[in-house]
Amino acid sequence: MRKTTATPADVARRVGGIPAQPGHKSSVSLVESAEAGPESVIAGAGPVGRSGERPTVRLRDAGPDEQPRYAPEWLELREPADAAARSMELLDPLRIRLANLPGRRGLAIHDLGCGTGSMGRWLAPRLDGAQHWVLHDRDPYLLHFAAVASPRAAADGSRVTVETRRGDVARLTPDALLGASLVTASALLDVLTREEVETLAAACAGAGCPALLTLSVAGRVELSTPDPLDDEITAAFNDHQRRGGLLGPDAVSVACEAFADQGATVKVHPSAWQLGPENVGLTAQWLRGWVGAAVEERPGLAERAEPYLAARLAACAAGELRATVHHSDLLALARPTGGAG
Numbered sequence: 325m326r327k328t329t330a331t332p333a334d335v336a337r338r339v340g341g342i343p344a345q346p347g348h349k350s351s352v353s354l355v356e357s358a359e360a361g362p363e364s365v366i367a368g369a370g371p372v373g374r375s376g377e378r379p380t381v382r383l384r385d386a387g388p389d390e391q392p393r394y395a396p397e398w399l400e401l402r403e404p405a406d407a408a409a410r411s412m413e414l415l416d417p418l419r420i421r422l423a424n425l426p427g428r429r430g431l432a433i434h435d436l437g438c439g440t441g442s443m444g445r446w447l448a449p450r451l452d453g454a455q456h457w458v459l460h461d462r463d464p465y466l467l468h469f470a471a472v473a474s475p476r477a478a479a480d481g482s483r484v485t486v487e488t489r490r491g492d493v494a495r496l497t498p499d500a501l502l503g504a505s506l507v508t509a510s511a512l513l514d515v516l517t518r519e520e521v522e523t524l525a526a527a528c529a530g531a532g533c534p535a536l537l538t539l540s541v542a543g544r545v546e547l548s549t550p551d552p553l554d555d556e557i558t559a560a561f562n563d564h565q566r567r568g569g570l571l572g573p574d575a576v577s578v579a580c581e582a583f584a585d586q587g588a589t590v591k592v593h594p595s596a597w598q599l600g601p602e603n604v605g606l607t608a609q610w611l612r613g614w615v616g617a618a619v620e621e622r623p624g625l626a627e628r629a630e631p632y633l634a635a636r637l638a639a640c641a642a643g644e645l646r647a648t649v650h651h652s653d654l655l656a657l658a659r660p661t662g663g664a665g
Contacts, residue, residue: 396440396466401606403442406510410538411593411653415450418506421534421657422451425505430454430482434501436509437461441470443510443538444486452480458504459488498530506534513540513575513654514565521571522582525656529586532661535654539595541565542650543573545614549639553625553632560618560625567621576652583656595653601643608640610649 422431431453435443438459448455455478461467467488474486501507507528513521528535543562547554565572580590599607615633619626639645 396469398609399440399442399466401609403440403445405597405599405603405606406442406539407446409595409597409651410446410510411595413593414536414591414653414655417591417657418534418536418655419451421660422453422505424660426660428453428505430456431505432456432458432503433506433508434458434460434504435470436507437512438470439466439510441474443508444470444474444484447508447536448475448484449477449479451478452482453478454482455484457484457486459486460491461488462490462492464490498527501527501531501533504531504533506536507531508536509538511539511541513537513579514572515570516575517569518571518578518582521575521579522585525579525582525586525588528583528656529588529658532658534588534658535583535656537579537656538653539651540575540579540654541573542576542594542596542652544650546648546650547636548644548646551632551636553628556622556625557615557618557629557632560622561614564617564621576654579654579656583654583658586658588656588658590657591655593653593655595651597647597649597651599647599649600645604640604643607645607647608637610647611636611640 422428431451433444433447433455435441435457438444438461441459444457444459448457457474459467459470459474461470467490471486471488475484478484507524516524524535543558543565545554545558562573566574571578576592580592583590597603597610599610611633615629615636619629636645
């Protein structure tokens with residue numbers, strides 16, 4: 325496992341799906357030259373210290389000097405765009421499956437890598453029936469925030485309760501999902517490896533529970549007023565996401581295969597961010613991270629990327645820039661087992 329040297333100058337692990345790879349500093353001189361300031365790039369999340377209490381919820385071993393923390397400021401900034409982007413079309417087949425789970429006495433929902441709990445705030449009020457959310461994350465600060473800010477009522481007014489489990493979130497075993505009605509996550513698949521996605525699919529199949537996995541980056545960006553450098557930045561960014569065997573923009577296709585191999589029915593729907601003048605803060609942060617990751621991957625881009633970024637940020641500040649950042653949502657409907665629900 326590579327070590328994280330997360331500083332306020334590192335590209336955020338999750339700037340529009342950008343994983344700040346441990347041991348690799350971003351080319352932030354490019355970013356800072358465009359718009360200097362302590363908040364110009366939000367400090368990102370690197371892998372955290374050794375996972376805590378639950379050995380069935382482990383990802384990779386981490387060194388003792390690795391820094392914790394997803395940037396809560398970034399998670400807060402992106403939450404409205406995430407909520408607007410998530411696919412409503414996948415909710416009806418999910419509701420039908422949940423309503424027909426054998427032995428249902430309320431829903432047990434596991435939220436993997438919950439961060440500040442935005443997925444629960446979006447989904448819980450859209451599902452009927454009593455719900456118990458199990459929030460998984462490595463960061464105790466974020467777990468506390470997610471629990472405090474969780475919704476208290478389902479769509480029909482039924483009670484929603486939460487518990488927190490500190491630990492890594494990819495190598496789930498069926499034991500960790502015992503009794504689960506649903507596994508959900510947001511912006512997770514693209515920072516997993518093929519093996520980890522296959523393990524997740526097997527765990528969901530073993531538990532007989534569906535999985536709703538939203539906002540995986542698709543590797544495509546559309547900007548108003550196209551620029552010849554757009555395609556090069558996009559390609560370099562996508563390569564950056566694949567570092568260390570991570571799936572990046574290939575995540576959804578790999579996940580479709582993995583869940584289908586476990587006998588699940590898989591549905592995919594687009595869930596793009598649509599960023600405009602009402603999203604200036606988010607768009608500016610995403611631009612900095614997107615270009616910064618591309619330059620880190622291909623340093624030869626730096627000379628041309630600096631004026632490119634400055635021009636894009638100026639257009640953003642003037643309310644003249646629109647961006648479509650493509651993501652995909654995936655619903656995997658595993659074959660139910662007698663113990664689910």
